[in-house]
Amino acid sequence: MSQNFEPVASCQGQAGGVIARDGHILFCAVDESRILDFDPDSGAVSEFRRYTSRISGLAPWPSGRIYAAQSGSRRVVQLNPDGSVSTLSSRLGGRVHNHPFDLTVDGSGRIWFSDPYSAIPAQGPQVFERLGHASVLRLRQLPNRHWTMDRMTTDTSFPGAVQVSADSSTLFVTENDPDPQGRRELRAYPIFADGNLGRPAVLHTFGSDHRGPHRGGYGLCLDAGGRLLLCAGSTESGPGPAVYIFGLDGHISGTLALPENPAACCCLGSEIYVTTVGGRLLRADAG
Amino acid sequence: MVAQGLIFGEGPVWNRREGRFYWVDIIGDTIWRWTPEVGAEVFIRPSGRANGMTLDRQGRLLVAGWGSRSVWRIEPDGVVRTLASHYRGVRINTPNDIVVRSDGRIYWTDPSGALFIPGMEGDDLQRYLDNHPVFRLDPDGTVVEAVADVSYPNGLCFSPDESRLYINDTWRAHIRVFDVAPDGELSGGEVFYSLVGDEPGVADGMKVDGEGNVYVTGPAGIHVIDPSGRLLGRIKVPGHTTNMAWGEDDWRTLFVTTYSSVFRLRLGIAGIPVGPEADA
Numbered sequence: 001m002s003q004n005f006e007p008v009a010s011c012q013g014q015a016g017g018v019i020a021r022d023g024h025i026l027f028c029a030v031d032e033s034r035i036l037d038f039d040p041d042s043g044a045v046s047e048f049r050r051y052t053s054r055i056s057g058l059a060p061w062p063s064g065r066i067y068a069a070q071s072g073s074r075r076v077v078q079l080n081p082d083g084s085v086s087t088l089s090s091r092l093g094g095r096v097h098n099h100p101f102d103l104t105v106d107g108s109g110r111i112w113f114s115d116p117y118s119a120i121p122a123q124g125p126q127v128f129e130r131l132g133h134a135s136v137l138r139l140r141q142l143p144n145r146h147w148t149m150d151r152m153t154t155d156t157s158f159p160g161a162v163q164v165s166a167d168s169s170t171l172f173v174t175e176n177d178p179d180p181q182g183r184r185e186l187r188a189y190p191i192f193a194d195g196n197l198g199r200p201a202v203l204h205t206f207g208s209d210h211r212g213p214h215r216g217g218y219g220l221c222l223d224a225g226g227r228l229l230l231c232a233g234s235t236e237s238g239p240g241p242a243v244y245i246f247g248l249d250g251h252i253s254g255t256l257a258l259p260e261n262p263a264a265c266c267c268l269g270s271e272i273y274v275t276t277v278g279g280r281l282l283r284a285d286a287g
Numbered sequence: 288m289v290a291q292g293l294i295f296g297e298g299p300v301w302n303r304r305e306g307r308f309y310w311v312d313i314i315g316d317t318i319w320r321w322t323p324e325v326g327a328e329v330f331i332r333p334s335g336r337a338n339g340m341t342l343d344r345q346g347r348l349l350v351a352g353w354g355s356r357s358v359w360r361i362e363p364d365g366v367v368r369t370l371a372s373h374y375r376g377v378r379i380n381t382p383n384d385i386v387v388r389s390d391g392r393i394y395w396t397d398p399s400g401a402l403f404i405p406g407m408e409g410d411d412l413q414r415y416l417d418n419h420p421v422f423r424l425d426p427d428g429t430v431v432e433a434v435a436d437v438s439y440p441n442g443l444c445f446s447p448d449e450s451r452l453y454i455n456d457t458w459r460a461h462i463r464v465f466d467v468a469p470d471g472e473l474s475g476g477e478v479f480y481s482l483v484g485d486e487p488g489v490a491d492g493m494k495v496d497g498e499g500n501v502y503v504t505g506p507a508g509i510h511v512i513d514p515s516g517r518l519l520g521r522i523k524v525p526g527h528t529t530n531m532a533w534g535e536d537d538w539r540t541l542f543v544t545t546y547s548s549v550f551r552l553r554l555g556i557a558g559i560p561v562g563p564e565a566d567a
Contacts, residue, residue, distance in 0.1 A: 051414035053403040074405040077412060085412040096405050124404035125527070127295060127314065127546065 005258060005274065005282040009038045009045045015275035017057035017069070017102060018219075020268040026066075027264075027275050030056050033072065038281060040268065049079065053123060057102035057264070059111065067111055069100035074122045076100050076113055076139060088139055089147040096128040097137060097149070102161045102220075102264070106191070107168040111139040112152065114159035114173070134159060136173055140195075152197055153189070158182070161264070163220035163228065164191075171197060172228055174217035180208050184216035186230055188250065203250050204230070206238065214238030219264030219274070223286070227253070231262035231274055243272060256284060289542065289549040290319065290327045294406070296544035297492070298340040300348070301534025303564050308534055310544055311337045313353060314406040321549070335359075336407055339384030339395070339442075339492075339530070342562030349393065351382035353401045354409030358382050358393065358424065374422065374430050377415045382422075384442050384492065384530075388449055389566065392471045393424040394433060396440035396454065421454055423471055433473050434465070442493030442503060442530070446514070447559055453479060453501055455490040462490065462503060462512075479516050482506060492530025492544070496556045502541075504528040509543070524550065533558025 013031025020026075025038040026048055035055065037048040049055075054072030061067060064081040067088075074097060075090035088111070090096050099122070103113035116134045136153040153159065153173070160174040171189040178184075184207075187200035206214040217232035228246040235241060241258035243265060261277040267286075274282045289308065290296075298311035298318075308321045311334060318331040318340075331337070336354025343349055348361045349370075356379055357372040370393070373379060381401035387393045398419040401407045421434040421443065434440070439458040445451065445467070452473060455462045461481040465473040482490055484506025491504040499514040508524035509531060526545035534540050538557040543550045559565065 049413075051399070051402070073403045073412075075408070083413060086410070087408045087412060090405060090408065122405050124400055124407075125295075125546075128405055 005256070005284040007280045008040075008043065008273075008283045009036065009281040011036060011279045013279055014277050015263050015279050015281065017055070017264045018266045018273055018275045018281070019058045019060050019066070020266050020273070021060050021066070023268070025266070025268060025273050025281065026058060027273075027281050028052070028055050028058065029279070030054055030071075031279075036281075038273075040271070040283075054120070057100065057113070059103045059105045061105060061109075067103055067105060069103045069113055071099040071101060071118055072120070072123050074099055074128070076103060076111060089149050092131065092137060092149045092151060095131060098130050098134060101159070104162045104164045104171075104220075106164040109141060110195070112162050112164060112171055113137055113139070114156075114162050116159055116176075133157075136162060136171070138195075155200070160216065160218050161220040161230070163222065165228070166222055166226040172203075172220055172230075173200070174220065174230070174232070176216040176218070178213060180213045182213075184214060186217055186232075186244075186246075201250070203246060204244065204252065206232065209237055211237035215241075215261065217244075219262055221264075221266045223267040223272075224269070229265055229267065229272065231258070231265040233258075234261045243274065256286070258282065289321050289551055291548040293544075293547050293549070295529070295546055296549055297338050297529045298351075299492075299530055299532035299542045299544050299549070300340045300342060300561060301532055301538075301542065302342060302346070302348075303534070303536065303538075303560065303562060304346055306536075308532075308542055308549075309340060309348065310542070310549055311340065313338055316354075318350075336401060336409060338382065338401075341385050341387055343387045343391065343393075344389065344563055344566060346563050349385055349387060351385040351395050353381050353383060354407060356381055356401075356409060356411070358385065358395055370428075371422070371424050371430050374416070374420075374432065378411070379422065379430075380414060380416055380419060381409070383440070386443055386445060386452075388445065388467075388471070390471075391426045394421060394443060394452065395424075396421050396437075396443055398439045398441065398457075400439075421473075425471065431471070433471075434476065436476075437463075441491050444493050444495045444501070445559075446495055447497060447499055453493060453495070455493050455503055457490045460490055460505075462493070462501065480510075480512050480518070482510060484521075487527050491528070494531055494533065494558060496533070496554075496558050497538075498556055500556065502531060504530065522552075532561075 011029030016028035016030040018027040057069035066079040099118035190198035215234035219231040243256040247253040294314035338353035339351040380399040464479040482505040486507035509522040
């Protein structure tokens, strides 16, 4: 399968997380610390939020809230409909965690987020050391409305994209160790009834070639049918940048070639939107 | 050493009437106080991530509410009164440090650090202003944008005769000096001093002594600059220095806050008194 992606919007520097909301596309202009709003009907681009402190991942929630991975401030925040921003929790066992990259919300309202290290330090004084691990963490709201945070993976070192399946039974995670000997793969962790994760199945592995290690996956989303879409790869090595489509059986059912290195993806109806490392928002109709 | 075990010490001020020293731990969300022969005790917790503090001529504690995004005061009966939180209907950034002139006009720096620095979160982390101003609060309650073109305003202090206001800029690593008119308006703003040095430390807290010398945190500790802008020397302080304040009966003790600790040292030149004693 192959589709032609067209650029529909752009930003300065790297683009990041992208979501569909109310018929619009919101995407992170990470290096600009802004979130931009693309209207598919008119093609207009407007500013949704500014001063976002390098928000790199977004997850909508039905109440109108949007949860966001605020990498530049090492926390997960909530963008409220009135324009304000609330922090949920920035501490794991009393320690400030690393740099949230991506996040996803399950059917119980629990927020799962990847917490890798970052080459770009947090803004301001460097008061807090990084954690001794880079894991997938989970925020869960207690009856008193406070949030509590738990470490959910112990086998990740470069967690990237995260996505909960439509039935909340599986957590998909990309592991992106850039070392040629490291693991770059898409994993599917079963979510048990008690909320813990089981041993993951590896759905796809990225290798290396004469040009170097293949770039792994940095964006995950579900389409309207519940299929998993993974955007991965690069022009520098391997088969090239692409969107991988996984059927409900976990096997690749198709790929869509991309013209440049992807960052994240989302679906709106039959359309696929992909943000890129080069700062563009691409669109294709998957039919 | 006066105190240790802090996460981010700041906001030092001496209350001469009480014979007590006050300071804050921003990330610890506490205003502390220390009494000689007694030691340190919690004064207010939570503090809304209080930052810079000073005393007005009535002896009331004025606080730059870093996390609460307000300037507030403790009244004699203990009531906390918010003095300013908005400018032209828009919520201000995050007040960092604060001074009060003898006529009651209050000036504070308003960068947005508490909106993005890990561990310093308040209740709303959205920034609404597009600059980092220095604000003035007039006695009639009007908030005025006193300086608009600072990159990241942090420490500020008056010269002994209040004819000059020094404002430092953390991101540009310099101090600017403004002329102060009787009505509180500021003019000028040329660069007074640029910080140099590779050691840890940035332009943060700043005070003036009784002879007009400027003390500013910077690489290695505290830089002491004469009124012409010439570096007289540096006071090396262990740790990352954040602010300082003179105190004790003769105002010759310099209390110094760092991320983790509070130190005091004796100096030959007295500082400018704060609070009711400022007019003595």
